[in-house]
Amino acid sequence: MNRSWTYILAALGIAVLIGIGLFSSRFILYLTMRVMILSIFAMGYNILFGRTGLLSFGHAAFYATGAYGVALCTIHVHSHPVLAVVAGVIAAAVMALIIGFFCVRHTEIYFAMLTLAFGMMVFSLMWNVRGITGGDDGLSGIIRAPISLGLISIPIMKDSQYYFFVLMFFVVSVLLIHRIGRSPFGLVLASIRENHVRTEFAGLPVKRYRLAAFVISGAFAGLAGGLAVFLESNVTPFAAHWSRSADPVLVSLMGGLQTFSGPLVGSVLFVVLRELIERFTHNWMLWFGLILLAIIMGFRGGIVGSTAALLKRSSEQG
Amino acid sequence: MTAPLLEVRDLSKAFGNVVTANNLNLSLTAGVLTSIIGPNGAGKSTLINILTGFIPPDSGRIIFQSQDITYEPIYRRVRLGLCRSFQVVNVFTGLTLFENISIPILAAHRRANGLFSTVSGEKAVREEAHRILQRIGLQEQGDLPASALSHGDQRVLEVGIALAARPKLLFLDEPTAGMNPVERIKILENIRQLSQEGEVTFVIVEHDMDIVFSLSERVIVLHRGDVIGDGPPEQIKADPHVREVYLGEEVVA
Numbered sequence: 001m002n003r004s005w006t007y008i009l010a011a012l013g014i015a016v017l018i019g020i021g022l023f024s025s026r027f028i029l030y031l032t033m034r035v036m037i038l039s040i041f042a043m044g045y046n047i048l049f050g051r052t053g054l055l056s057f058g059h060a061a062f063y064a065t066g067a068y069g070v071a072l073c074t075i076h077v078h079s080h081p082v083l084a085v086v087a088g089v090i091a092a093a094v095m096a097l098i099i100g101f102f103c104v105r106h107t108e109i110y111f112a113m114l115t116l117a118f119g120m121m122v123f124s125l126m127w128n129v130r131g132i133t134g135g136d137d138g139l140s141g142i143i144r145a146p147i148s149l150g151l152i153s154i155p156i157m158k159d160s161q162y163y164f165f166v167l168m169f170f171v172v173s174v175l176l177i178h179r180i181g182r183s184p185f186g187l188v189l190a191s192i193r194e195n196h197v198r199t200e201f202a203g204l205p206v207k208r209y210r211l212a213a214f215v216i217s218g219a220f221a222g223l224a225g226g227l228a229v230f231l232e233s234n235v236t237p238f239a240a241h242w243s244r245s246a247d248p249v250l251v252s253l254m255g256g257l258q259t260f261s262g263p264l265v266g267s268v269l270f271v272v273l274r275e276l277i278e279r280f281t282h283n284w285m286l287w288f289g290l291i292l293l294a295i296i297m298g299f300r301g302g303i304v305g306s307t308a309a310l311l312k313r314s315s316e317q318g
Numbered sequence: 319m320t321a322p323l324l325e326v327r328d329l330s331k332a333f334g335n336v337v338t339a340n341n342l343n344l345s346l347t348a349g350v351l352t353s354i355i356g357p358n359g360a361g362k363s364t365l366i367n368i369l370t371g372f373i374p375p376d377s378g379r380i381i382f383q384s385q386d387i388t389y390e391p392i393y394r395r396v397r398l399g400l401c402r403s404f405q406v407v408n409v410f411t412g413l414t415l416f417e418n419i420s421i422p423i424l425a426a427h428r429r430a431n432g433l434f435s436t437v438s439g440e441k442a443v444r445e446e447a448h449r450i451l452q453r454i455g456l457q458e459q460g461d462l463p464a465s466a467l468s469h470g471d472q473r474v475l476e477v478g479i480a481l482a483a484r485p486k487l488l489f490l491d492e493p494t495a496g497m498n499p500v501e502r503i504k505i506l507e508n509i510r511q512l513s514q515e516g517e518v519t520f521v522i523v524e525h526d527m528d529i530v531f532s533l534s535e536r537v538i539v540l541h542r543g544d545v546i547g548d549g550p551p552e553q554i555k556a557d558p559h560v561r562e563v564y565l566g567e568e569v570v571a
Binding site for chain 2: 176179180182183184185186187188190191193194195197198199200201202203204205206
């Protein structure tokens with residue numbers, strides 16, 4: 001797409017998001033925050049999945065580590081929300097470094113199964129270490145203290161205030177991930193996806209790059225988990241459940257794996273569709289599964305990927 | 319005499335009962351364009367695989383520029399200047415030609431770790447990539463994905479990627495297989511020229527004896543993991559033992 005168009009679209013998107021923050025009802029605010037949080041999760045995840053070509057089934061572990069990191073920091077250390085989020089992201093990155101160290105030695109199905117196994121271990125750890133994580137009750141009553149910046153302090157207690165906190169992290173994440181996509185590092189990750197043997201013979205330590213991609217995607221998962229804790233004001237071990245690990249996979253597939261904005265569009269669809277379907281039926285998974293089937297079979301390359309291909313074809317003809 | 323570029327000492331490798339390297343001793347001199355020939359299964363590809371780190375040897379030592387690299391990982395050998403191309407097309411299919419060439423250049427410039435810089439901002443890398451694309455005659459197709467190229471052009475790109483890693487010693491595994499005559503001449507001309515410039519020392523595995531004897535300054539003949547002939551092309555052509563096991567009627571005719 002044309003470069004100036006990208007800027008216009010991005011500016012438009014931010015304007016709409018600010019507009020929602022200023023004028024919307026609490027319900028829309030809540031949904032939009034859910035979309036932004038899921039987007040951070042999925043876009044970070046797509047650095048690993050779409051870019052590097054590694055399918056992880058264990059990213060809920062990092063999402064939950066970030067969530068518990070934020071909760072524990074707020075309860076035990078300091079209630080400053082920014083400090084808590086930073087602590088959560090670091091905790092998630094460290095967890096990703098440890099788990100990734102073992103996983104990146106393998107590829108494809110072995111890699112996927114290892115991440116799944118580690119993810120399950122983290123889940124049951126959080127379930128069982130009652131003294132720290134609160135067991136199956138989780139941790140609740142996590143307050144959103146004001147952000148104190150020396151003299152002034154910004155309250156984020158109300159949803160309409162917290163919204164802008166989430167929006168800020170969302171915009172920063174999107175910019176960072178966009179930048180990574182155009183960087184030499186991002187190109188190396190794509191080359192690993194295309195041909196990891198040749199990448200090694202280009203003089204690059206493939207495992208180290210895989211690990212770096214793993215840690216970066218884990219850190220974004222942690223950020224998403226941390227922001228979600230403040231939104232819901234509680235966290236339970238189900239944040240680490242393997243079904244949560246499926247979220248970014250589905251979102252990426254729906255939106256388009258090989259596209260930058262795919263996970264973003266996928267997140268909107270995921271949250272909105274689920275919300276709509278749940279109004280009519282409890283079996284939302286059945287209907288969601290059918291829609292997913294239609295998208296994956298009907299739109300090759302996801303919604304964004306197939307639309308881009310369609311636009312390209314029509315512009316070539318016309 | 320200067321120290322050899324690469325030295326192989328007592329190298330052995332067997333797959334079960336099949337011996338592919340039998341106490342091999344070899345040394346390669348900088349600037350000497352060398353060919354390795356031998357019948358199928360002689361151990362040519364295995365030798366390249368061992369020397370470039372793709373498979374480990376059973377025993378023996380590999381010394382590159384006075385440095386023991388026997389157990390060094392592949393990427394470090396490449397960074398030292400030991401590189402290869404592949405017998406089959408082994409390029410980054412989904413990436414553009416420009417990106418294909420840029421990846422080893424970024425590695426050679428130590429610029430591959432930038433998270434927040436942009437590839438398009440790496441001026442030196444871009445210029446070098448364009449130079450190499452021009453050299454291999456694919457500059458017009460720089461923005462096309464590698465998958466859009468013909469098989470022959472993909473083979474040319476294959477050699478281009480290997481060159482982009484700035485090797486001192488470059489193994490080319492059947493570089494002209496699957497190329498049409500035009501592409502073949504283009505690649506051979508490149509090899510000859512680069513070899514004369516003296517920055518890259520080529521070692522070529524080839525089946526086409528015309529290429530071998532017209533291009534190389536030294537020919538090594540492998541047979542069942544042993545070196546059975548080693549010398550200038552004329553000497554190899556005349557060697558009765560080599561003719562018996564390998565060349566035979568091909569040269570006579």
